[in-house]
Amino acid sequence: MRHARIVGTGANVPDRVVTNDDLAVVYGIDTDEAWIRTRTGVRERRFADEGVRTSDLAAPAARRALEAAGWQASDLDLVVFCTLSPDKAFPGSGVYLQALLGLPDAGCFPPCLDVRNQCSGFLYGLACATGMIRGGLASRVLLVGAEVHSAALDLTTRGRSVAALFGDGAAAVCLEASEAPGVRDVLLGADGRHADSLAQGVWDMGRRPFVTLDAEGRGTIPPEQLWAHMDGPLVFRHAVSRMRDALVDVCARDGSSLQDVDLFVLHQANRRINTQVARLLEIPEDRLVHNIERFGNTTAATIPLLLDEAARSGRLVEGMRVALCAFGSGFTWGSALLDWSTARR
Numbered sequence: 001m002r003h004a005r006i007v008g009t010g011a012n013v014p015d016r017v018v019t020n021d022d023l024a025v026v027y028g029i030d031t032d033e034a035w036i037r038t039r040t041g042v043r044e045r046r047f048a049d050e051g052v053r054t055s056d057l058a059a060p061a062a063r064r065a066l067e068a069a070g071w072q073a074s075d076l077d078l079v080v081f082c083t084l085s086p087d088k089a090f091p092g093s094g095v096y097l098q099a100l101l102g103l104p105d106a107g108c109f110p111p112c113l114d115v116r117n118q119c120s121g122f123l124y125g126l127a128c129a130t131g132m133i134r135g136g137l138a139s140r141v142l143l144v145g146a147e148v149h150s151a152a153l154d155l156t157t158r159g160r161s162v163a164a165l166f167g168d169g170a171a172a173v174c175l176e177a178s179e180a181p182g183v184r185d186v187l188l189g190a191d192g193r194h195a196d197s198l199a200q201g202v203w204d205m206g207r208r209p210f211v212t213l214d215a216e217g218r219g220t221i222p223p224e225q226l227w228a229h230m231d232g233p234l235v236f237r238h239a240v241s242r243m244r245d246a247l248v249d250v251c252a253r254d255g256s257s258l259q260d261v262d263l264f265v266l267h268q269a270n271r272r273i274n275t276q277v278a279r280l281l282e283i284p285e286d287r288l289v290h291n292i293e294r295f296g297n298t299t300a301a302t303i304p305l306l307l308d309e310a311a312r313s314g315r316l317v318e319g320m321r322v323a324l325c326a327f328g329s330g331f332t333w334g335s336a337l338l339d340w341s342t343a344r345r
């Protein structure tokens with residue numbers, strides 16, 4: 001059977017650091033450093049400068065992943081771009097990234113697929129890429145998770161419960177066809193009854209036209225439509241139970257055990273969510289990696305950012321069994337089991 005494995009990772013975060021104190025002092029939000037740190041684990045996040053779109057942030061991450069894999073961009077036969085903050089409403093960000101990588105100019109036109117599954121986006125993208133490779137539709141895939149949240153956060157006291165959590169970032173992995181399974185399994189789930197519990201209704205195709213117009217024909221968007229809305233405590237409760245079950249189920253389907261996992265790479269929405277998941281599953285602290293304190297929740301970029309950091313720091317080494325897991329808006333969730341083997345053959 002044809003399998004898929006990750007052979008390179010890369011990341012790129014904006015230079016600009018925004019601390020919890022900056023949210024209060026620079027943006028004038030009625031919040032305090034200790035509240036954010038103790039309730040979420042976030043100490044600081046990165047914000048991209050005005051003019052930087054999601055594909056711009058992704059391009060250096062993609063180049064670093066290609067370099068780590070020893071590939072040229074022209075080797076790619078598929079680009080999968082996971083984001084909830086695409087450059088534009090349409091088209092997706094994948095085509096912008098493809099052009100930034102210079103592929104059409106070099107006479108290469110690989111297909112570009114955008115995945116819109118929010119915090120679970122990277123795992124949904126991993127399932128797409130793995131399935132395409134296993135099915136013979138692709139052999140060398142660039143899988144990207146990238147977000148520019150800072151452009152769409154309500155950075156006022158009204159939006160503090162959402163704004164305090166999120167940051168910008170991008171990361172990518174290169175996946176190639178292999179004889180042995182790097183990606184052992186990916187398990188996905190969703191519960192659409194909670195679709196509006198974490199959503200941004202900035203446009204609504206139920207309205208005619210989709211954005212309310214004023215007398216002069218200009219679009220006007222009231223704050224409750226403009227900004228993301230989140231029922232934080234509900235999301236928190238579901239995240240703990242869905243992530244717990246997704247990790248147990250992916251191991252059960254694989255016929256392996258959580259004890260066989262060397263490294264748990266969990267989505268970074270709130271440090272307390274992961275602490276609770278780890279406690280319920282008796283996962284030792286030294287098998288978890290975190291970056292929420294430095295980057296906040298970078299949504300689809302979170303898991304590949306963690307993978308890149310772990311791979312480059314030596315925390316993740318050949319032969320390790322890795323479990324990935326995420327939960328977010330939709331509600332959607334996913335988990336995956338990997339055998340880490342990036343060595344060039």
Ligand code: UT7
Nearest residue numbers: 031032035040119160161164232233235236239269270328
């Ligand atoms: O990745 C996508 C998935 N998202 C998540 O997984 C997020 C899950 N939920 C959470 O992480 C938490 O629910 C939050 C961190 C969002 C909120 O924490 P909480 O402990 O659930 O607080 P809460 O929403 O129940 O609010 C408690 C209080 C409220 O004040 P009152 O009404 O009790 O006076 C909030 O207004 O905390 C207040 N609050 C803040 N205070 C200072 C909310 N945000 C802030 C803030 N600074 N940034």
